[in-house]
Amino acid sequence: MKYSEFFISTLKEAPGEEENESLKLMLRSGLLRKVAAGVYCYLPVGYKVLNKIENILRQEIKSLKANEILCPNLVPLELSLKEDDKEENFCFKDRSGRGFALGTSYERMIFDILKGEIKSYKTLPVMFYCIENEFRDERRPKAGLLRSREFRTLNLFSFNKSKEEVLLSIDKIHKALEKFFKKLDISVVKARNDFSIKGDVSYCDFIIDFENGEYNYITCKECGYISGKDYTPTKIDYMKEDKELNVIEKISTPNIRTIEELVSFLQTSPSKFAKTLIYKVEGKSVAVMVRGDREVNENKVKEYLKASCIELADDKTILEVTGAQVGFAGPVGLKTDLLLVDNEIPNMRNIIVGANDTGYHLVNVNYGRDFDGEVGDFRNITDKDTCPVCGSQIEIKRGIKIASIYKSNDEIKIKYRDEKGEETNVLAVLLSVGISRMIWAVSENKYDDKGIIWPFEIAPFEVVIVPVSVKDELQVKVAHEIYNKLKEKGMDVLLDDRDERAGVKFNDADLLGIPVRITIGKKINDGFVELKFRNENASKDVKIEDFYGEIEAFLLK
Ligand SMILES: [Zn+2]
Numbered sequence: 001m002k003y004s005e006f007f008i009s010t011l012k013e014a015p016g017e018e019e020n021e022s023l024k025l026m027l028r029s030g031l032l033r034k035v036a037a038g039v040y041c042y043l044p045v046g047y048k049v050l051n052k053i054e055n056i057l058r059q060e061i062k063s064l065k066a067n068e069i070l071c072p073n074l075v076p077l078e079l080s081l082k083e084d085d086k087e088e089n090f091c092f093k094d095r096s097g098r099g100f101a102l103g104t105s106y107e108r109m110i111f112d113i114l115k116g117e118i119k120s121y122k123t124l125p126v127m128f129y130c131i132e133n134e135f136r137d138e139r140r141p142k143a144g145l146l147r148s149r150e151f152r153t154l155n156l157f158s159f160n161k162s163k164e165e166v167l168l169s170i171d172k173i174h175k176a177l178e179k180f181f182k183k184l185d186i187s188v189v190k191a192r193n194d195f196s197i198k199g200d201v202s203y204c205d206f207i208i209d210f211e212n213g214e215y216n217y218i219t220c221k222e223c224g225y226i227s228g229k230d231y232t233p234t235k236i237d238y239m240k241e242d243k244e245l246n247v248i249e250k251i252s253t254p255n256i257r258t259i260e261e262l263v264s265f266l267q268t269s270p271s272k273f274a275k276t277l278i279y280k281v282e283g284k285s286v287a288v289m290v291r292g293d294r295e296v297n298e299n300k301v302k303e304y305l306k307a308s309c310i311e312l313a314d315d316k317t318i319l320e321v322t323g324a325q326v327g328f329a330g331p332v333g334l335k336t337d338l339l340l341v342d343n344e345i346p347n348m349r350n351i352i353v354g355a356n357d358t359g360y361h362l363v364n365v366n367y368g369r370d371f372d373g374e375v376g377d378f379r380n381i382t383d384k385d386t387c388p389v390c391g392s393q394i395e396i397k398r399g400i401k402i403a404s405i406y407k408s409n410d411e412i413k414i415k416y417r418d419e420k421g422e423e424t425n426v427l428a429v430l431l432s433v434g435i436s437r438m439i440w441a442v443s444e445n446k447y448d449d450k451g452i453i454w455p456f457e458i459a460p461f462e463v464v465i466v467p468v469s470v471k472d473e474l475q476v477k478v479a480h481e482i483y484n485k486l487k488e489k490g491m492d493v494l495l496d497d498r499d500e501r502a503g504v505k506f507n508d509a510d511l512l513g514i515p516v517r518i519t520i521g522k523k524i525n526d527g528f529v530e531l532k533f534r535n536e537n538a539s540k541d542v543k544i545e546d547f548y549g550e551i552e553a554f555l556l557k
Contacts, residue, residue: 001461003496007044010508022443023144025452029511031439031460038141038149045460045512046439050152052458053438054131056183057154060176066127066156071106073133079109088136102135107408107430110157115414118159118426124416125165129156131435145440146400156431159414166427170202173405173431177206184438185455186445189399191217192227193406195303197389201226203406207399208441215401218381222392229396230299232381233388236343243349246364248332253361257327259292262361266352269293273352274345274365276329278313278321278336281305285313285321285336287329288378291344292352295380301340304376322356330354330362331371339373346375402441403433446535451511453535456555461494463551464514468502468521475520478529478544482518485548510534516551 014024016034026032031046042050062068077091077099090102110128118124134153141149158169181188186208194203205228207215216229256262259270273292278285279301286305288296302310318326321335330353331339345351346367355362365371381388383396407429414426446453456462463486467479476497483495494514496505502519509517519530523541531550532539542550 001492001494003494003498006494008508008512009043010511018144020144020146022440022447022452025447025511026144026439026443029451029460029513032144038138038147040144040148040150048460049439049454049458050436053184053442054152054154054435056457057180057433057435058131060180061129061154061156064127064156064172064176066129066158069128069130071103071109071130071132073103073135075101075103075106075109077101079112080104088138090135090137103132104134104136106130106132106155107157110155111408111414111428114157114159118414118416121161121416121418121424124426125158125160125169127156127158127169129154145436148436151437152435154431154433154435156433158429158431160427160429161416161418161424163427166429167202169429170405173429174202177403177431177433180433181206183455183457184442185457186438186441188402189217189219189226191215191231192225193231193404195231195233195300197225197227197233204404205401206403208402208445209397210400210444211398213398213400215399216396217399218387218394219397220387220390220392220394223387223390225387225389229381230297233377234343234379234381235386235388235391241347241349245366245369246350248365248370249363250355250357250360251363252359254359256361262352263292268352272348272350274331274348276331276334276354278318278329279310280313280317281307281310284338285317286310286338286340287321287331287334287336287373288340288342289331289345289353289373290342290379291348294342294344294382296378297380300376300378304340304378322354324354324356324358328354328356328358328360330356330365331373332356332362332365334371339371340378341367341373341375342378343375344379400437400441401434402437403431405429405431447513450507452513454513454515456515459492459515460512461514462492463516463518464494464496464509464512466496466502466505466509466517466519468519470497470499474524478524479520482520482529482547489548516554518547 009030011028014027018024030043032040032042035041080101089104093099131154133150135150138147138149141147160166160169189207190201190204191207192201193205207217217226218229218232219226253265256265259273259275263270270292274289275292276287276289277296278287288301290296298310315326322329333356349366350364352361352363353365387394415423416426418424443452465479465483467475469475479495483493486493513534515534517532527544528541529544529547530539531542531547533554
């Protein structure tokens with residue numbers, strides 16, 4: 001491609017008031033333009049990069065013998081909503097009043113279609129994938145492609161007959177992704193997302209470390225265990241409080257609704273309290289009780305109840321089951337369908353809880369004597385907890401999720417007839433990879449004050465050829481010869497044929513992040529060109545006949 005024939009719009013300054021450095025560089029190098037908060041247009045350079053990433057991923061997924069399909073972005077509401085994130089979907093009605101959503105998760109729609117298609121064991125195992133735009137009505141879209149409202153994603157659906165087939169599929173998916181990440185030159189952390197603590201990592205989130213990231217994960221230096229914070233079991237290693245059980249008492253706590261207010265009113269510590277949260281889970285009311293200074297882990301509750309969705313109850317339900325306004329729920333006399341009690345609670349003595357009476361709390365409440373419930377692990381792990389595998393100190397880190405291998409949590413089951421003619425459930429494994437997020441991940445991974453340093457495989461161009469003066473006949477002739485030779489070799493080359501100062505061309509080449517630059521200047525009269533790699537500071541003069549060998553050597557590094 002010649003510069004004069006390809007639209008490249010570089011800027012000296014990033015427009016707007018973006019805070020993120022790599023986003024500024026993406027805007028400056030003409031990859032993207034902002035249309036609205038969280039909505040971007042890919043200009044030719046950016047679209048090239050996006051396509052390169054997409055093609056590498058497609059090749060890897062194709063090698064799994066997966067079948068590519070194309071889903072509509074317009075999804076009937078009932079096949080679109082994951083109930084637990086409906087607030088972030090773009091939903092609307094058509095002229096006849098039928099509800100639709102812009103595609104967010106294609107899982108339910110694919111399952112609905114395939115339940116009529118996969119009938120026999122002979123079809124299985126089988127994989128499908130689609131590369132689509134997804135939409136999310138982010139509350140706070142930011143950092144460009146990191147949290148945008150329209151983004152490109154690959155979704156893979158693997159359907160299997162047996163647990164062995166499931167493990168084999170997961171193993172293949174891991175290997176394909178590893179190759180993909182290697183080509184993009186990014187290092188990724190695998191955080192378990194299935195509550196497992198032993199054995200090989202199978203279901204997991206792929207994380208890039210990022211200090212302002214929203215994904216929290218646990219690492220243990222001692223045994224190497226890594227897990228998403230939402231999926232980390234807590235280890236029970238504390239002793240029962242050895243105290244007399246006191247007589248239960250109802251105390252007036254007027255106008256006090258939060259733990260903080262209660263702590264200062266009673267002048268005690270949050271660890272002496274237990275809070276009771278009321279949820280709606282598939283039509284049932286479920287109370288979850290954790291220590292006052294803990295957080296309920298909704299994923300653990302979901303997993304325990306084998307539920308596909310869970311949401312906090314509304315004020316009306318809370319009034320029905322507690323007989324009190326929000327802020328006074330407690331385990332004694334509670335009318336929920338179920339009470340889940342976190343592991344720590346039975347070991348506590350003389351707890352302070354809500355009295356299910358507006359303006360009152362109970363003190364000296366004890367598990368077993370005053371209330372019962374199903375005991376389990378229902379709280380979030382904290383950095384004071386220890387590793388659930390080896391008991392060593394853990395660290396909580398932050399990152400960005402760029403891909404995920406996960407179990408389907410949809411209630412739609414695909415059934416097939418097995419070899420004996422019996423109806424059996426298909427076992428599904430799902431993968432999702434954020435393609436546009438990958439552009440963010442790579443650019444955040446390597447940039448300097450001159451621009452983003454793209455890895456060779458996904459750079460907007462692999463090589464840029466810069467004749468210092470387009471008025472010098474020899475320079476122009478050699479530039480074209482090199483250009484043609486590299487094109488013949490199948491390389492993606494940019495010939496900067498603009499009548500600009502060399503400094504301007506060099507700056508643009510650096511800003512675009514093109515990995516290899518070949519400059520043809522006065523030394524061409526002695527048979528030399530200058531070779532410069534974007535990720536190295538020094539340039540070197542090489543004989544014209546040697547330049548290709550040098551590039552090949554660079555690529556092998
Ligand atoms: Zn450990």
